[in-house]
Amino acid sequence: MEKKVVTIYDVAEAANVSMATISRVVNGNANVKEETRKRVLEVIDRLNYRPNAVARGLASKKSTTIGVILPDITDLYFASLAKGIDDVASMYKYNIILTSLQESIGDEEQILNNLLSKQVDGLIYMGKQLSKKVKRTLGSSKTPIVLAGSVDRNNETASVNIDFTDAVYNIISQLVQNGHKKIAFVGGSLENPIDGKYRLDGYKKALKKAHINFSSNLVFEAEYSVRAGEAIWDAVKNSGATAAYVTEDLLAAGILNSAMKSGTKVPEDFEIFTSNNTVLCEVTRPKMSSIEEPLYDIGAVAMRLLTKMMNQEQIDENTVKLPYSIVKRESTK
Amino acid sequence: MEKKVVTIYDVAEAANVSMATISRVVNGNANVKEETRKRVLEVIDRLNYRPNAVARGLASKKSTTIGVILPDITDLYFASLAKGIDDVASMYKYNIILTSLQESIGDEEQILNNLLSKQVDGLIYMGKQLSKKVKRTLGSSKTPIVLAGSVDRNNETASVNIDFTDAVYNIISQLVQNGHKKIAFVGGSLENPIDGKYRLDGYKKALKKAHINFSSNLVFEAEYSVRAGEAIWDAVKNSGATAAYVTEDLLAAGILNSAMKSGTKVPEDFEIFTSNNTVLCEVTRPKMSSIEEPLYDIGAVAMRLLTKMMNQEQIDENTVKLPYSIVKRESTK
DNA sequence: ATAAAGCGAGTAAACGCTTGCAAATTATGT
């Protein structure tokens, strides 16, 4: 006995109305007599009818699905953003199609096309930056997109972020205030505008304000990993730096561990500020002081913004900057 | 000038063939003359045709989409599993719809219905355990499901795991070998069969083997968080335990930190073994020894298994247990 | 009492694709 799928027709028949009426009650359309609605609802329940979202999508041209593109879901930074997105999405009854950016560069376009072919109603992008090509593809579709924790140099694309420059400016200023003259800036690839432009700008700005000359010897580039952090410590130490601002928590944890292990006391002999305030900051010993990006909120706001765009609502701010704060723990004085 | 969506008809017209032929070349059907195929491909490229996956889904009754249900994406344990799933899924051209299990209990059923309404071709579940109700809903659909890092008491449902009991047995045996008589078992909710049954069984078994009496005073239940770990340390210490096996990394990290802070040297005065070998183990100082669950692989194998089920291939093993290993770092002797 | 307006429900045409079947074309063997 094969299990038959219950369709709108079956419900219509059992409830003695036309399928249009079923559709109306399922969609909450007001043009249905209360009595009929009740009867239909009952039948739906009895037959265990489950509207086919694919068919609905085809007929309505809405999939109630959004595409989320991120580099790596095991990176707590993105996972936190994703959680914010997910919560708001489910609040608005959207489903999320998650896709990771693979190593290979070229496939960003392919991922996008795949998502568009699935008729997603919107997109959230958390990669490093949108390529021209991708932007073009996006432009030719009408699918709205917003960047979360990612920036668009030209502010053409909607995005939600914190003011990276400002945050780093503050951090560095505090370090300066603590008497440091040589402060290392340890970032990921400087090609990524967040590190290479915004954050570095904040660093430079703070130094300038304090009349300290910028020296590229104090700027380090490393992969975002504990190992890379451990490996770079010697270089950082040898640069003469007495404090460091690190753009990512794993990296910072690695540096911290190497420092402690090599006998450099943190924060007494060396202060460390990191950037993402993931749970890692609480796991290291000493616990790390960090910029607190409201990651969950960034994701949530990005998703909320996207729902507005999908509803064609008026958007007042294309680029929203959320407030950040600074959490002092034990890696700074 | 409104942008028109390019459909299969447009391509057919431009290529001077019927839409059926377009469909065939898009689907790689062999019954197309090479010359025609080339021409069509060219037109597809020129018009920038992107097949509508929703329409395909409706016509073919396949969505090339699977649903993934997990408790919390910011938990590295699940994130790692998810990554394995994602990679294999994209290898097989499936998309993933990610849904988080909210706090509220009752909605598991709703989540499932939503996913089924989206016509997912398969499901991967990583929650604590499938409720009867959910199982029933699942049974009435034909959608295959596999559990990843989650267990089914009755082995009715396909699942991929490690042998939790065996792993813990080994850990505890090593601790016993190191001379410990009082070993704490610190888990999450013991209602969860993984902790409360499988792991605890391994613990008991190892004690028994060593002729050590099991004492419930040495069994602790705590939330999976750093704070909970820090908070529980005193109780653990006061129980007289000289070593602990902890079922989750955050929790272990909290315990470790409190121990060190309170002057108890790890591993000299107290040994700690944890369970998930997430990156946290490398971030704490001392770094933590851990069972190494091949999380990524579990996810990957689960997804692979699911593809087989979706293809109606013969499955030899309903329940697959992957090999685990034990990584010794600095929290044990 | 009667026309206008409104409500509730049905009809049928999309939506963009897959696919079984039949028709047309080309290749093969004699």
Place this chain on the structure above:
DNA sequence: ACATAATTTGCAAGCGTTTACTCGCTTTAT
């Protein structure tokens, strides 16, 4: 050259919904 087989194509019927349009029946106003 002809029949037959094999290869390519086209036709059209779905797939399960949504949604304009219509239509009959009540209300309401006059």
